[in-house]
Amino acid sequence: MKFSALLLPLLTGVGLLSGQTAGRALPPPEEMPEERMRTEIILEARSPIDGTPLTPAEYEDLQAAIVDYPAPTLDPQIREIVFLLQIRRVLRPVIPFLP
Numbered sequence: 001m002k003f004s005a006l007l008l009p010l011l012t013g014v015g016l017l018s019g020q021t022a023g024r025a026l027p028p029p030e031e032m033p034e035e036r037m038r039t040e041i042i043l044e045a046r047s048p049i050d051g052t053p054l055t056p057a058e059y060e061d062l063q064a065a066i067v068d069y070p071a072p073t074l075d076p077q078i079r080e081i082v083f084l085l086q087i088r089r090v091l092r093p094v095i096p097f098l099p
Contacts, residue, residue: 027033045059046052054062 043056045054045056047054047059047062048066049062
């Protein structure tokens with residue numbers, strides 16, 4: 001019983017040192033590396049709005065239009081209410097009698 005208890009860590013260590021587990025950590029050969037995918041030029045594009053196919057020129061125009069579109073702003077009263085609620089959440093553990 002003592003022999004097998006001593007043999008298991010030794011065999012595991014030999015397997016790690018010999019590199020037998022290194023082959024299992026690599027991705028399959030048919031999978032394309034991410035670095036290579038970043039350098040590919042995408043010729044087929046889809047609209048982020050409705051998913052329709054677009055040409056590269058149409059896709060570029062759509063991206064420019066989306067960037068130029070201003071982001072929606074929140075009503076100042078709602079902003080103030082959210083700010084006060086956040087302060088209340090911070091103070092509530094310290095002052096438990098807050099409504």
